[in-house]
Amino acid sequence: MEFYPEGHRIETTQNRLRTASLFALAEAAKSQDILEGKAVVCDAAHNLIVELGEGLRGIIPREEGALGIREGATRDIAIISRVNKPVCFVVTGFETRDGAVMPVLSRRAAQQRCSDEWLCRLAPGDVIDARITHLEPFGAFADIGCGIASLLPIDAISISRISHPRDRFSVGQKIRAVVRARDSEGRIALSHKELLGTWLENAAAFSPGETVAGIIRSVEPYGIFIELAPNLAGLAEPKGTVQCGQAASVYIKSLIPSRMKVKLILIEGFSSPAFPMPFSYFDPGAHIDRWRYSPPDCEKVIESVF
Known part of the structure; x- marks a missing residue:
């Protein structure tokens, strides 16, 4: 079994077949396959209603909505915020509601398997897939498997400094990340800058005498720091009135x-703000020491030493 951020499975042929009918869901219950559906309602009791095959809906009871809900370690916002988004689950049974059979699902069980069989094996320096779930001034949170979130601190996003993670990422974006550390409670912290290339690798894309696009990242009395690539910035002399976040054209001396x-x-x-600068990864393989x-x-x- 491979584990992915939520949203990876939902449009796959296998997932569609396994959620297409009550019979298929009953077979999935026997094999305990991890499947995905779209959460369409969170009811007043914080149970999630999940859209499955055509005309089929399942229910994730509140305590099965995420790891830690049952114990009180996770807030209900972890359930509420899933509405209109894919959720992973395993089928745990069936119940009759209003004369119709409704599959009973557990997102918590899928997350527990992901933690036990995948996340517990990760070590600092491992390179993994992730998906951005939300952005805060101090960093970005990313789904590293079955909706389990990990923090990517702002200072680990890129070498070029940014004022907010939204300068680099958007919610729902697929990224690659490096396992930075694991704390005493097993929570994983991520890094990202190591995948964006060294100074020499970034500088190789530019030559003196060129005029290129950039983004103004910092305005200081002694000069203006301008990003040419997420892991490369340069300094220009003060000029006129400019602001952080503006797009710019710059000549490379x-x-x-x-x-x-x-x-x-x-x-x-x-005067118009710059769009986030696109980035590409310099492939480090599956692990960095x-x-x-x-x-x-x-x-x-x-x-960075891992």
């Missing part, structure tokens, strides 16, 4: 690997 410096000239800052951002001959060392 020089690239200095030994000092990790990119010298820029700000051509123009635009050590990642060094700095060029080999640079005195300043920026690295």
Whole structure:
């Protein structure tokens, strides 16, 4: 069994077949397959009603809505916030409501399996798939399997500093992430910047003499920091009135690997805000032990050790 962020299975052929009829759901109950459906209602008792096959709906009782609900360690918002979104579950039984048979489902059981069979095996440095679930000023939360959330602190999102995670991510976005650490309670923290390339890898896409697009990330008395890529920013001299978050066009004066410096000239800052800069991953494989951002001959060392 492979475990994925919620939403991965819902449109697959196998999931559609396994949720298409009461007979198929009964077979899934025997095999305890993890399936997905769309939560369409959270009733007054905080039970989730889940849309399955055509004309079929199932129910996730409140205590089965997420790990920790039964014990009081997880708030009911973890259930309420799933409405109009995919939810994973295993089929635990059937009950009759208003003369109709309704499958009884458990999201908690699916999450427990994910925790026991997948998340407990993860070690710092492992590279995994995740999906952004919500954004806070201090970081992004990402689903790392069956709706189990993990924190990606803002300082671990990219080398180029951002004012808010929304500068880099959007809710629902699929990302890759690195397991940063696991605390005493088993909660996993993530990192992301190690997948966006080193200084040299990013700088290789630019050349002195070019005029390129950028995003203004910081305005200081001594200069303006402008992002060229999520893991590469340069400094331009102060010019006019510009604001953080604006798009800009910049001329590249020089690239200095030994000092990790990119010298820029700000051509123009635009009044409209910039869209999040697209990013691509530099494939590190399935695991990273050590990642060094700095060029080999640079005195300043920026690295991650897992």
